[in-house]
Amino acid sequence: MEIIRVLNNNAVLTIDDNGEDIVVLGSGVAFQKKRGDVIDSSKIERIFYQDDHDIIGKLKQSFLEIPVEFIEMSKEIIADAKLELGKEFNDNLYISLPDHLQFTVRRYHEGLLIQNKLVLETKRMYKKEFAFSRKKLKVINERFNVELPEDEAATIVMHLINAELNSNMHETMQMIEMVQKILSIIKSEMAIEFDEDSLDYYRLVTHLKFFYQRLFGSEAEESRSKDRHLLGLVKDRYKKSFKCAKKVKKYIEKFSDTSISDDDLLYLTIHIERVKTG
Template identity: 25%
Template sequence: MEGIHISKVLNNNVAIAVHPSYGETVVIGKGVGFNRKKGDVLPEDLADKMFVLKSEKEQANYKKLLPNIDEEMQASIIETIQHINSRVPGSLNEHIHVGLTDHLLFALNRVQNGMEMKNPFLRETITLYPFEYEVAKEVIEIMKEKTGIGLPEGEIGFITLHIHSAVVNKELAEVNKFSQLVSHLVGLIEDQLDFKMDKESVDYMRLVRHLRFTIDRVLADEKIDEPQKIAKLLKEEYPVCYNLAWKLIKIMQKNLLKPVYDAEAVYLTMHLQRLQTKIK
């Protein structure tokens, strides 16, 4: 009989099963294991409410989490991931089941013990990933409704990175690295131009996005035209901003391990000059 056949029920929300396309898998979903036994076929009406872990590594890691999580909490987290899945385009990288479950368990535990983890990259995260941040806020609301525990704003930033990582199919460490790089570049700009940016301002938002788009172009090996005459003019007229732009580029090259085209210095100088004019 075609379908997903249960091999072993691990708890009410998790079962090991044989999938017709993927072979042995771990199936996650609210109630997928409830009142079921070996050989049962999961009904089709559960299909849009469950997730299949195909990777053996993710299967093993998820099973390791099971002893540390009660089924009610697990069902709440499954519901949040289902909500994320319904809100984002395309499919989520299956690592989110391990990564976000693990993170939420620790976050809820920290709050219950009166500990709050500071998120130094929160403003950069909000600016870089506004859509994922809105979805992360919804996740916090669902968790509060289900558990009665409210998570602080800093946690929304961490959850945002988990969501973005799963959407773009990149390792969380890589996504984190770019947020930290942008934060480092903004700090250097503030030091060199001797001012503190209003993190709620449009100027801050534009700067962060400009830096992120520059990083994206570098990673994609995307070349932009270099206006030679403008480059010469900027170097002569705005030496502080021009030199700062090159400092930023050297930091990007060191962090990304990729060359940055000279034209990026021109556009960065122009952006920095506009910013410096507003400060004055």
């Protein structure tokens, strides 16, 4: 492949076999290179194709405008997150994360850092991701000679979750807020303290996250219980948990302006019972 345009030392624009623009990413892939030079395939780390018609244009603009050190830092975070967290991320993370890092460092020097109000909630819901992001925050602080607070680790987690779920920052914050409110309702109604390291707590939080995705995501669908007999059994056997689930149902329907199916009520009751007795 020949270089069509050098975007920075680590990114070039070229074309694929179909004549479509693609962006090639790799450390030093464009160092001392110019238009017409052949790309060293051994330095290619990532290729962005035209599957998303907006992605190539956004990448070109991003790599031309954002200083390379923020792009490199972001690339490192994404690569390590894939390995350590076992996640796959939407390509837009290669745009949103360096843009965010550049903006945050600039705000730091201007004394205009914005507080992330969901630090504690993010830390509770995404323990593994938060621990990873906190490690990366130390690297960011050292590399850019700043002292960004723990809030920034939470924001990095949100960017990772956005890219994993193909959502946006508003949706991720909305999900965290909804899940934390539901957990507060359960904690209050059931008069319990959660063991946040327990498997049952992990299952409950995971269920609520996926429930949010179904409720608001593209996969949202109308669902009605196919087994009302089972719901009746659960209602009779787990009276307190069912009553709590009904309160959660009321909150969700008010929060989302949508109805909750008997299937969702059934599974929510079971998860509440498990975390109560776990």
